[in-house]
Amino acid sequence: MRAHARWSKFCYSLGGVLGFLFLTATSARADGIAFQLVTSTLTAASGGTVTFDGTVTNNTGGDLNATDFFFNFFAFDPTSLNPIQDLGVVTDFLIPNGSTTVDVSLFDVVVGSVSPGSTFTLEVQLEDVNLDASATQTVTIAVPGTQSVPEPPTELFLLTGFLPLALWKLRRA
């Protein structure tokens, strides 16, 4: 039981440290611009499109237009997702310094032909014409349905992960 206690303590400590690192890595930027999503998780059918709505905050010290803001997307599966900026495309509007917009369409994500039950994430960052950048946010697109077979890499990984557990059990036996 003592070994178990040490192990679980190690796991929790590791989780705490890494969790801290992860959070600080994404929130370290003290930026003059920000965006707030109504929801960061949406559901889309295979081949469908989802729209992420939200607000944009301008605290840069100067007035900006919607077309002075640009969304950057990364860390996504390019064969399954295609993100498209909406902000400023249909209409341009002023975002005065020190203000936050009402909820508007910020960007769309077109989902390709994917398996039911899949879940996809992508990182989103807002940039402005003055090269200010917001904190990065992760959005998730879930495709309804049941995923029957785990993807080989995940399966392999879990198998590898259980190996120490099995060895530990064997040693105790």
Add this chain to the structure above:
Amino acid sequence: MLHTCRLARKRLAIACLWLAAFTAKSSLGQTITLQSGTPEVSGGNGSFTLFLPILNAGTATAGSVAVTSATLSGVAASGSLPLQLSDILAGKVSFANLRFNSGALVTGNKYLLTIRGTYTLGGTAFGFAINRFILLGALDIFQKPANPITVTPMLDSSHSVQTPISAVNGGTITATGADGSVFTLTIPPNALLSDELITMTPIASIGNIPLSGGFAAGVELQPQGLRFFLPATLTITSPTTAPAGQQWGFSYGASGADFHIYPLNLTAAITMNILHFTGFGWGMAPSLGSTLEAVIALKAEQRLEQQIAQLTEQERARQLDPNNQPPSDNPQYLENIATLLQQAYRDAVQPLLDAAVGDSTFLEKAAETALAWEKTLELEGLAGQEPFKSEIAATKSALVQLTITFYNNSFARCLAPDGVPLVESAIMFGVWKQLLLLGQDSLLPNFKTQLAACAAGQLLLTFDSTMMDVGEVVGKFDFNSHVLAQDLPMRFDTTKLEYTGDGLLSYPSFTGMFHWPPPSFDCGSRFIPGPGTIAVTGVIDLNVNFLAIPQPSDVRVLVTVVPTISDLIIASVAGPDSPCFSLPLSSDNYMVDYGILHYNGQGSNGILPYAVFVNTPTPFGINGFGVSGGVLVEQTTVTLANPM
């Protein structure tokens, strides 16, 4: 109980594995964050080119970055995609060069640029998409009409310093201003096309300087318009101080024209890289101010300087901020520099090169602008990066071809009945020397034969020199000697690539006076002039606009004179109770004092030369001190006549 405990262990194990899986996927907090920088847009009439910096603001290397598609509000880029950008290290920038051809793209309208692509992290491929609204057809700094300003510099000639600098070895020249400011110009080897006599004169004040905190320190460097092939470094140490963010470098041309801010190096000391003369210094202001913000210099090269200066001012203040030590990376600085340099290539370097193909009068300006552009790329560490690497190669190739054509035209003019050999030989020599520095002189295999055929033009030297040694103490003597060589032929030596000549040096007058201690008195001392010869070499100054020499009087020659002339002083003194007593006391006085003033151990041949424009009698006044404490005053007029 046992079962519950096992179940709990299993859940715990799964939780730990999930955590391990998650952290492995994010490579222990390593992130990729791709952003766009300020783009450079050129073109019009449905055909636009975009140069877009792509920054990796994350903490890990974005591997094998490729642009797979680019659209301007739905209009796809022409040309071959994907565009491979290779790896982009954390905090580093790469560049995408994209062309769009479509009648749907209208100048003055804004379009959403979307760049899509892929990168790898930890062996896994990911997608990215970056966006930016682009205004097509907006004028950049190189396309706008000029809006220059002129200042009124007052020079402190009493602290002026003149030094010959060897082209092969380089050298250093230092002057100290009245307020104790020290100015040091360091010229690297092979920065000049020919040896040069450089004059550095501190600036006492500048009228109308548009910096709110005023002038701090500066110098004027002559000859006006001199150009370096490698950057020289000017360092200014002055008692005036200001915070880093309030120090602004400046430069101006002849008589204070085209004043503009000039980039300071990113060091605590005030230093600047210089590719051309005239005025340089620094002044103080908390911000640039509306007057300087509105300034648009006359030439593209100066516009590039003022834009780089604005960017480096912010970056220098950031890097020298005591709260930012050691300085953090600022990839956006390099992005902005790169965008500016790409603008300079598209809207200044390339158009000038194109113009020079049809009209050689543009060649000088094209060469100057291209050189400044290339050297800035090298100084910023961008020269080896695409697309600049290819652009530099293309620019060099174009310049070499243009200068060879210019050379051939010059040679043809030289052989024509109305040709001016002196002018054409200076141009041919300059082109050859430039190619020599570029390692391309083999492209002119017949240079020496052709130069000999051009005959280089004969020069006639007149050397009219007076040497005075005055203010001597009791027991010594003053003298005044006048030597003259008139219309001495000088011919161009195609082996040494310089003018040479020698002949007789006459001694029209030699007078003087002894200061005998009373009651002794002079009883007929004699100052006897003797025969002499003169050896002269003349080196054509290729550092000042050799591509734009229209007539002989624009050819500048550094003339080195070696006089060998004898004289003799026979002192005769008598006293109230002693008869007149004579003895030979001193000989070769002119030559000795000339040596003191000219053989200063500087320059490639150790002799201070005279800088003379052809067909322009040029007076020189050179002062110093004699071996016995008297004041030496040389007043010499040198004339190089070019008989047509």
